[in-house]
Amino acid sequence: MTAAPTDTRHVVVIGAGIAGLAAAHRALGRGARVTVLEASDRVGGKLLPGEIAGVRVDLGAEAMLARRPEAVDLARATGLADRLRPPVTTTAAIWTRGALRPMPKGHVMGVPGTAAALSGVLSDDGLARIERDAELPRTEVGDDVAVGEYVAARLGREVVDRLVEPLLGGVYAGDAYRISMRAAVPQLFQAARGHASLTEAVRDIQARAAAATPQTGPVFMGIQGGVGSLPLAVAEAVRAGGGEVRTGNPVTELRREADTGWRIVAGDRVLHADAVVVAAPAPVAAGLLGAEAPAAAAELTAVEYASMALITLAYRRSDADRLPEGSGFLVPPVDGRTIKAATFASRKWGWIADEDPGLMVLRTSVGRYGETEILQRDDAELVAVSRDDLRAATGLDAAPVATRVTRWDDGLPQYPVGHHARVARVRDHIGKLPGLAVCGAAYDGVGVPACVASAHTAVDRVLGEPRGVEEVTAHPVPGAQGGTGE
Known part of the structure; x- marks a missing residue:
C-alpha cells in the first residue's frame, strides 16, 4: 500500500467512541497529526467488551452490518481480519399472542409485501386489512412521514404493533409512530413515493434486490472476543501510527482562533488545531458548539x-x-x-x-x-x-x-420525522466554519458502519476530499489481534 503523504495539519477529534476513533484513523491515514480527547476513562462509547462467568461477551452492540463495508474494512485495517466471525444462526422468532412464532420472511423492517406467512402473528382481521391495501387511495409521504403512521394507514395498526415496532425498537429503542421513515427506512420511503400501494412498494424493493447482482457473504458480522474489541484495536492502531488518544480529558471550550484554526481547552491543557471533528453525543456537541455555531448547537440540543x-x-x-x-x-x-x-x-x-x-x-x-x-x-x-x-x-x-x-x-x-432536515441544517451551519465537522450516531444512522461512514465524511470535509484511494493508509497493530479490555 502506498504510504500516505505527510500533512502538517493538526486534527483534534473530540470523543473516542467508534466514530471519533474512525475519524482519527482516517485523518492519520491522510497524513495529518492527530489528537483524540475523550472525557470518560475508556474508549469505545457504546461498544463495550466484558465478561460473564469467565466468558468474553459484548456489553453493548454485538454485531455490525457486513453488507456495508465501512466497519468490516476498519476491523481488517486494524488487525482484526482473522477474528471476524459471522453469526452461526440468524433465525429469529417473535414472541406474540402467547407463543414464540418464526419471524416472517419477505418484509422490509417488518412491513410485509403480502399477508402470506403472517397467520398467528396477526389476527384474521389484521390479515384481511393487509389485503385491502391495494384498494386504498394513494397516501402521500411528502417530505417525510412517521413509519408507524404511514404503515398503519395502509396496512393497519396490527402490522405496526406486532412487526414494525419490535424491529425498529431493536435498532432505535424508539416509538415507530414517531420514527422518520426517510431517516430509518430510506429504501421504503423512496419506494412508497413511487407506488400507490405499500405492499406493491415492498414487493418492488424485493424484486429489485433479487434482480441485482447477488451479494455474497453474511449480512452481519461479529468479532471473536466481541465487537467491543474494535475500538480498542482502532485506538491502538492510531497510537501505533503516531497519533495521541487521551482518556479522562473532557473538553470544556472550543473557539476559533482568528482565521488560523481552533483553540481547544481540556482541563489544564490548551491545544491548537487546524481542524476539529466533534464526535460526541448531540448534547455534548451542542455545549461545545454554542460559542461558534449557536444555530447548530440549538438544533443539536433538540435531539432526544x-x-x-x-x-x-x-x-x-x-x-x-x-x-x-x-x-x-x-x-x-x-x-x-x-x-x-x-x-x-x-x-x-x-x-x-x-x-x-x-x-x-x-x-x-x-x-x-x-x-x-x-x-x-x-x-x-x-x-x-x-x-x-x-x-x-x-x-x-x-x-x-x-x-x-x-x-x-x-x-x-432518536430519529423523529424531520430528522434528515435537522441534520442538513446542522451541517449547513457548521459548513460556514472552516476546519470543523461533526460525526456520530446522532446524524446518519446508529449502526457501526453508519458511524464509521459519518467519521470518514467529517474528516474529508476538514481535510478536503482525498485525491485517490492511495492517500488513505491503514495502520494495523503490528503483530497484534486487538485487545478485549479485560
Missing part, C-alpha cells in the same frame, strides 16, 4: 435520546436445554411484556460457545423511548423480570450462575 439496559445471564448448558433453536426473539410492546428482545448469545456466536461449552449465555434488553419506570429499578429487579419473561417465553426456569446489568443512559439518539 432513549435509555436502555442489557441484562446478560449465564446458565449451565444442561439447565438451558429447553431453549428453542435460533438466535433469540423479539417482543412487541403491545403484548405487555417487560423485555423487548432476548438473544441466545451462545447459539448466535460460535466463539462464545467455544470459550465454555458448558455455559449458555443469554441477554435481554429493556427500555424504550419514553419508558422511565423500568429503568429506575435496581439491577436485581431487572434480572428478576428478565427471568420471569424468559420463563414465560421458553420455559427456562433454572437459576443463572452469573448475571450482569449494563445500563446505557441516553444511549440511542
